Amino acid sequence: MTERFVVVPASYVYLLREGGTGTEVLLQLRGDVPYMAGHWAAAAAGHVELGETAYDAARREAVEELAITGVELSFEFAMQRTASGEAIDERIDFFFSARSWEGQPTIVEAEKCAEIGWFPLDALPSPMVPHEAHALAHLGTSEKYLTFGFSG
Numbered sequence: 001m002t003e004r005f006v007v008v009p010a011s012y013v014y015l016l017r018e019g020g021t022g023t024e025v026l027l028q029l030r031g032d033v034p035y036m037a038g039h040w041a042a043a044a045a046g047h048v049e050l051g052e053t054a055y056d057a058a059r060r061e062a063v064e065e066l067a068i069t070g071v072e073l074s075f076e077f078a079m080q081r082t083a084s085g086e087a088i089d090e091r092i093d094f095f096f097s098a099r100s101w102e103g104q105p106t107i108v109e110a111e112k113c114a115e116i117g118w119f120p121l122d123a124l125p126s127p128m129v130p131h132e133a134h135a136l137a138h139l140g141t142s143e144k145y146l147t148f149g150f151s152g
Contacts (some may be wrong), residue, residue, distance in 0.1 A: 007090045009048040011058040012132070013071065014097045014139065015105060021120045025136065026105055028065075029115040030129075041129045043105060043116050054094035062101065065109055066116075070102035076139060081131050081148040095135050 015026040026043040030036055044065040048057040055073060062071045073096040081091045107113050119125055124136060131148040138146055 005090050007092050009054065009057075009092050009094065010046060011048055011054045011061060011094045011096065012042040012045040012135070013058045013062050013073070014042055014076075014095065014136070015044075015066075015068075015101065016097050016099050017118065019118065019120060021123075023121050023140075024118040025121055025124075025139075026066075026116060026118055027125065028107075028113045029117075029125075031110070031112050031114040033112050036129045038114075039127045039129045040119075040125045041132050048094075055096075058094070058096045062098075065107075065113065066103075066105040067108050068101045068103040068105055070100070071098045072100040073098055077135075077144045077146055079131065079135060079146040079148055081150075083149050093131070093135075095139075097139065 017024050027040045028043045030039050030041055044058070044061040046057065046061040048054055058073055059071055062068050076095040076097050079093040079095065081093065105116060107116055121136060121139065124133065134148050135146065
């Protein structure tokens with residue numbers, strides 16, 4: 001009999017705007033956190049909670065992490081990912097973009113987020129969380145299903 005595993009869902013929100021050199025994305029520099037500290041990532045992201053849709057989680061994270069509301073989400077794609085037996089093994093991530101929201105994005109959780117900034121999609125900062133760099137490379141494409149971390 002095959003052992004069952006748990007899949008952990010998360011939602012990511014990429015706020016987008018038009019800048020002088022094209023489309024820009026708002027990213028956060030992860031602070032002193034257990035996973036990928038010191039790496040750039042989506043400005044708002046987090047786990048989907050029990051009884052919550054991925055859309056609801058994305059809106060909640062935008063409020064909790066950036067103090068913005070009225071986020072008009074566009075579903076971009078889902079990503080199934082693994083880390084070859086590490087603690088984060090088997091994830092399903094839902095990626096959304098938004099070009100309209102209410103309020104000025106600001107850091108709410110200073111203990112988790114060291115900085116936020118706007119970056120051109122074709123000139124992302126380094127280091128990036130690897131699976132998010134993969135996601136951003138596919139933003140705006142017609143692909144609706146991505147994978148990351150699987151061999152073969």
